Amino acid sequence: MATIKSLDELKAIRDKYKSSVDMRSSIDEEDRIRIAVGMATCGIASGSRETINAIVEEIKAQGLTNVSVVQTGCLGYCYAEPVVEISMPSKESILYGNITASKAKELVDRHVKKGETVKDWIIERSR
């Protein structure tokens, strides 16, 4: 371990490690974005594990700090797995289907970062 020689160096180290403990703060903080990935048997079989890992990777790469990525059980849309649900603060959540790992990265960029709803990938909710 090299010694830290200034406050700025200390801040740089803090910023580097911050993301690694960031997920431990509670998700019910109001301005937090929540991304849930379906990880039941159907999801895993369709590659949701790759999807969730791609999302985590992309969030770190983009330097986003206010996002929690959690896994959830089967939502009943087994035909559309991997399913990803994104809840932006004080907005109704949006459910996306068939989100492969590469689509997942795009989704993080477009929906989470830029706030765009990617209409083509949305699953119609049956009520």
Added chain:
Amino acid sequence: MNNYRMDILVCGGTGCQASDSIPVIESLNREITEAGLDQEVRVITTGCFGFCEQGPIVKIQPDNVFYVRVTPESAVTLIREHVIKGRVVKELLYEEPETKQKLEEQSDMPFYRKQERIALRNCGLIDPENIYEYIAVDGYMALGKALNEMTPELVIDEIKKSGLRGRGGGGFPTGLKWEYTRKNKSDRKFIICNADEGDPGAFMDRSILEGDPHSVLEAMALAGYAIGADSGYIYIRAEYPLAINRLKIAVKQAYELGLLGKNILGTDFSFDIYLKYGAGAFVCGEETALINSIEGGRGEPTVKPPFPAEVGLWKMPTNINNVETFANICPIILRGGDWFSTIGSERSKGTKVFALAGKINNVGLVEVPMGTTLRDIVFDLGGGIKDGRKFKAVQTGGPSGGCITEENLDIQIDYDSLTEIGSMMGSGGMIVMDEDDCMVNIAKFYLEFTVDESCGRCTACRVGNKRLHEILTKITEGKGTDEDLERLKDLSQIIKDSSLCGLGQTAPNPILSTMKYFWHEYQAHVVDKTCPAGVCKALLKYHITADKCKGCTLCAKACPKKIISGKVKEAHIINKEECIACGACEQVCKFGAVTRM
């Protein structure tokens, strides 16, 4: 760095380790590796979550699900169900005793709802053995800020503004203490962290050192900068092996990163920290005795003044603060004294950590704002009395404190309100007692402790407390007289008036306070020769209620003295003259016919 998507936080404090959290961690790790998830999910050993009663505690983030009483076996289920399939394992959730509702989130639990964590902020959140995790949560930023942007005077002003008072029990304003030590001129000065936690039932200092050792190291260096000291000692009892181990690791890592040692963060400020182990003598929590012990002398107090701020370690000005006090320092520097002073009561600012023990449902550590009522602590956070028994009293302040009864349950707790009702804050231990506790016996228990722990220097404390203990023993054996009660009062006052240090000055407190609130129990022992709580053996009599007895003969068989007589299917009788009150008959009776009286 790997991009982990899930952290499994497992408590590695002494409490949870005692309930097998290490095998749980091993089991979790094994299962994660087997599932091929070791690049995505990791297990973090953290400090104490406080909910020791329900340990081992496992919290999964970012899902924010809080599991209790996890075993190495159920850890396997956790990985297979929760981690792999995203299904919450219901049977490992905390169940609210009243509503029988299973609660997922920590913040929903009554135990956590009213808590506000400042001193315990990182306990249960970070890995105490990894300095980078501490840095990630703004660790060493307060020290960095002070060294770069604040003069020592400004640091002291901020602490004064916060209103922080010593958490070891004295309640002296920390900022003033720092200022006095700063003003005293000397070639060298010292900082001491008092980690000689000795009150029976109190373990907040241990938990802070185990769960967040760097917060104490950083605050000590900060104090060093503020008062002009270049080294510090942590005086910790050798009975805390885990805390010592974590401290050693923390000190080593801090030196490696240059956060302790020469020219910290490229400034002129240098600070060294040494560990000094105590042998666990209660009196060494007293600051002058503690200093004697560090210097290699006997752990005996000396006359104050001069206070350590003038003449302390090696006769140099020395600032001594308790662990919990130090744990509050960095947030004050980072967020400001004004912020801190908005929390708490009129005269006591901030929060206080309490250790709940005794006949209470949720044994553990809680941190609440000063001014919280005792009723909230015992009945809301603490979950009330075990087995639905009736509340009798809470002993605060350990052997130096006193008891608080039902009538004072709604007092807002702070340093001054506790003193006003004849108890004291002490280090924050709270022993809860129910109707089955005999208050004379409790007073005797505490006296036994102080008799053992008296250093022997002052006659009043050395001999007087021994006599007090003897009188109490006499009373619990049913041989007490009215004069004994008078003698207890007089002698208690003499010991309080003529002892040098806090130990002797407060040793009779448990007697005075129980006499004040439970005079009728003393009377019952002395006049009626009975123990109302049914604890003091010599005063116990067992009795068989004739209409409840079925004549099953079990009690007669169990009686070691063979003094229970009666025919099969007829009511039995105990020969009260010969009875030794061992209670064997009461234990075996299936019909509740045997009662204590």
